[in-house]
Amino acid sequence: MSLSPQVRERIQSIVGSERVVLFMKGNPDAPQCGFSSQVVQILNRLLPSYGSFDVLSDRDVREGIKEFSSWPTIPQLYIGGEFQGGCDIVKEMYASGELHQALGLEMQKVEPPRVTVTDAAAAVLRDALRQGGELHVAIDAGFKHALSLAPRAGHEIAAESNGITLLFDRDSASRASGLTIDAVDQGGRKALAVENPNAPKAGAVNQLTVRELRAWLDAGEKVHLYDVRTPDEHRTARIAGATLVDPNVAAEIEKLPKDARIVFHCHHGGRSQAASEHFAALGFTNVHNLAGGIDAWSREIDPSVPRY
Numbered sequence: 001m002s003l004s005p006q007v008r009e010r011i012q013s014i015v016g017s018e019r020v021v022l023f024m025k026g027n028p029d030a031p032q033c034g035f036s037s038q039v040v041q042i043l044n045r046l047l048p049s050y051g052s053f054d055v056l057s058d059r060d061v062r063e064g065i066k067e068f069s070s071w072p073t074i075p076q077l078y079i080g081g082e083f084q085g086g087c088d089i090v091k092e093m094y095a096s097g098e099l100h101q102a103l104g105l106e107m108q109k110v111e112p113p114r115v116t117v118t119d120a121a122a123a124v125l126r127d128a129l130r131q132g133g134e135l136h137v138a139i140d141a142g143f144k145h146a147l148s149l150a151p152r153a154g155h156e157i158a159a160e161s162n163g164i165t166l167l168f169d170r171d172s173a174s175r176a177s178g179l180t181i182d183a184v185d186q187g188g189r190k191a192l193a194v195e196n197p198n199a200p201k202a203g204a205v206n207q208l209t210v211r212e213l214r215a216w217l218d219a220g221e222k223v224h225l226y227d228v229r230t231p232d233e234h235r236t237a238r239i240a241g242a243t244l245v246d247p248n249v250a251a252e253i254e255k256l257p258k259d260a261r262i263v264f265h266c267h268h269g270g271r272s273q274a275a276s277e278h279f280a281a282l283g284f285t286n287v288h289n290l291a292g293g294i295d296a297w298s299r300e301i302d303p304s305v306p307r308y
Contacts, residue, residue: 007064015078018051023065024075025056029247032056035087036075042094044251046105079103095169096155110157113168113176117161120183124190125164135164139172143199143283147192205276208263208288210296224262228275237306239265239297258283265290
């Protein structure tokens with residue numbers, strides 16, 4: 001596809017519309033591909049807002065941006081009018097600190113985590129390391145752990161235990177303090193087992209009664225109260241101070257401190273239980289589901305709230 005002057009001018013206008021612009025599939029609240037989602041997650045960690053353009057909404061821009069930047073895939077990130085790269089390059093820039101520098105941000109120092117590799121695990125890992133590469137440990141936002149052997153890129157955060165060096169990316173290192181790697185018998189062979197004290201424990205969602213919530217609110221205690229029902233339900237009946245959750249609000253919740261007191265409610269407690277479990281799995285440690293939902297609130301606390 002030859003890039004027409006009109007499309008080139010339009011793309012240039014989009015690139016210059018804000019200091020940071022992401023050409024992506026979907027929008028930051030609802031990415032429509034995994035690669036776009038990964039870049040959005042990185043930018044959301046660093047910036048309160050940035051520009052974006054949904055290439056799925058405009059075929060001319062979707063095809064034209066590839067020629068404009070001489071880059072064949074989406075997403076594409078521009079900073080200050082300069083093309084930075086696609087998903088893999090942005091991830092590499094974030095890990096190395098180059099993205100912080102490009103954005104004019106100070107890169108916060110992440111200390112090497114305190115880790116323990118047991119004698120049994122060290123023996124297994126030494127055998128594996130003889131194959132070549134170094135041991136990388138990745139911990140995602142849901143505290144799923146992945147161990148792999150790969151060359152060192154140079155920007156990893158290294159921790160050592162029992163003669164074994166473990167390499168973490170910045171986010172994984174921040175989730176790894178107290179990590180223990182052991183080896184257990186499994187079907188006649190040794191298998192590695194990872195224990196992370198930072199991971200949310202089973203049953204981490206607390207069941208909160210409406211009377212307990214009322215007491216917190218009356219005492220003026222800090223509570224982040226969220227309604228996970230539909231907009232129509234929220235208009236029909238609401239608890240004062242409850243914020244209806246939409247993609248923007250969900251993104252704001254993810255930025256709260258991990259020990260923030262968060263309460264979710266719905267009609268009877270089912271949908272809010274699912275929402276509570278979701279955020280507990282992201283590492284939030286003070287999550288509460290309002291038992292009985294707004295229906296219990298109407299029956300026990302405030303009869304002026306309509307029941308439906």
